Amino acid sequence: MSTRRRRRNPGVAYPDVKGTLRERTVDALRDPTLADNLRTAGDSWGAGREVMKRDFGFDEMRDRARDIRRSNIRNMPALLAELQSNVRANGGVVVRAAGADEACKYITDLARARGARVVAKSKSMATEEIKLNEAMEHAGLEVVETDLGEWIIQLANEHPSHIIAPAVHLNRDQVAALFREEAGTDDVPTDREGLVAHARVRLREKFAQAEIGISGVNLGVASTGTVCIVENEGNARLVTSQPRIHVAVMGMERVVADWDEAAHILQVLPMAAISQDAANYVSLITGPRREGETDGPEEFHLVIIDGGRGALRGSEFEEVLSCIRCGACLYSCPMWQNVGGQAYGSPYSGPIGAIITPLLEGPSSPGSRDLPFMSTLCGACGDACPVGIPLPDLLVRARARSSSPAKRKAGLAFRVWSLLWRRGVTYRLTMIGWRLGLRIRGRGGWVHRLPGPGSGWTKVRDMPSKWPPRR
Numbered sequence: 001m002s003t004r005r006r007r008r009n010p011g012v013a014y015p016d017v018k019g020t021l022r023e024r025t026v027d028a029l030r031d032p033t034l035a036d037n038l039r040t041a042g043d044s045w046g047a048g049r050e051v052m053k054r055d056f057g058f059d060e061m062r063d064r065a066r067d068i069r070r071s072n073i074r075n076m077p078a079l080l081a082e083l084q085s086n087v088r089a090n091g092g093v094v095v096r097a098a099g100a101d102e103a104c105k106y107i108t109d110l111a112r113a114r115g116a117r118v119v120a121k122s123k124s125m126a127t128e129e130i131k132l133n134e135a136m137e138h139a140g141l142e143v144v145e146t147d148l149g150e151w152i153i154q155l156a157n158e159h160p161s162h163i164i165a166p167a168v169h170l171n172r173d174q175v176a177a178l179f180r181e182e183a184g185t186d187d188v189p190t191d192r193e194g195l196v197a198h199a200r201v202r203l204r205e206k207f208a209q210a211e212i213g214i215s216g217v218n219l220g221v222a223s224t225g226t227v228c229i230v231e232n233e234g235n236a237r238l239v240t241s242q243p244r245i246h247v248a249v250m251g252m253e254r255v256v257a258d259w260d261e262a263a264h265i266l267q268v269l270p271m272a273a274i275s276q277d278a279a280n281y282v283s284l285i286t287g288p289r290r291e292g293e294t295d296g297p298e299e300f301h302l303v304i305i306d307g308g309r310g311a312l313r314g315s316e317f318e319e320v321l322s323c324i325r326c327g328a329c330l331y332s333c334p335m336w337q338n339v340g341g342q343a344y345g346s347p348y349s350g351p352i353g354a355i356i357t358p359l360l361e362g363p364s365s366p367g368s369r370d371l372p373f374m375s376t377l378c379g380a381c382g383d384a385c386p387v388g389i390p391l392p393d394l395l396v397r398a399r400a401r402s403s404s405p406a407k408r409k410a411g412l413a414f415r416v417w418s419l420l421w422r423r424g425v426t427y428r429l430t431m432i433g434w435r436l437g438l439r440i441r442g443r444g445g446w447v448h449r450l451p452g453p454g455s456g457w458t459k460v461r462d463m464p465s466k467w468p469p470r471r
């Protein structure tokens, strides 16, 4: 299989991320194809969600899921210690990585030490977060994404648009064009089934060639040292069983205590994510192949990443660690529904991305500071979250921490306002000036254009020049 991928820009994880957040948002809003693609995806998720609520008592299940995840985060150090000890007892290797560099170094060194050339990956947001593909490509490895959506965006050289549906921003014709380019022929089907069959044939070869399989982890079960991987395509099962070595990359917050807890979360996850009462495949991996077994990897490595998560325990953002990366808050968010995930410029988009990206990358990192403002604070994300994370509250807290220019301007305006209104004289003067200004600008009792900080208000609505307004 020859892979005709557009060349990556070395050192740049997401070459598709260009311009500022505002520019990317405006571009997205002007793209009618994107609007259609996002509407189709959002409508289908919304309809399924109603069925989950009506037929499966989804809202009641949420309360228990929230309690489980809160308890997991409270007990995280002890649960992680138990998970580690049980994975080792099962014959696996456990590595705790403080951040992206350590995790990427461990995995690329392992690949070099084993003489690997081809790496097959299944979908993993943790590896997107640490930019593992770029690190492995720099190390000279061929990395092939085997989840259909991930393979599509790998061919497009883009980053995921959605946590569980990475290529949701592209339609069938756009995907067919990418497949034609990759295959170097126009002889590629254009119907949905044909495209899936084409991808299956192209990727099957890679499963056979790969010496290392890399997966994410949906849950790590402390009591038995098992990692759970949920998927709908079957590719993760091949990635974790076909190559000689399996490396599972897990965010440290994904630990649960036991199978009782895991069973509940594994049911809530597909319900929230794809409106299915069960995922098509749930792989439960407890160490490498044992003596006498004929399949499964010879080596199993679990890389547990902190990446800033540990510091969130006990902070005002602790609840965000409960996230099970279902993507429901993205579909429910009017911002994401209109611009998609590409505009965010980070692996995590939507409300959860707007909160955790600044927390993981730092509030003043260029990609982070404006993200908490990518929300209308309508509350839909909080309603959609299957583990009851108070996303709107956390967005407000994230805004307070942000060093965004918008926030700085607003902060300055409020400081001046506070100074003026602290004294009776300046208060009366501002009121006289304000009324005079309104009288001059207002016509028919309404002001159509305010100066300075008030201009944002009158861009989209009028303001009464007197109170109560004249009808």
Ligand code: SF4
Binding pocket: 163, 272, 322, 323, 324, 325, 326, 327, 328, 329, 330, 352, 384, 385, 386, 387, 388, 389, 391
């Ligand atoms: S914050 Fe809630 S809704 Fe959003 S991805 Fe996480 S678990 Fe899902």
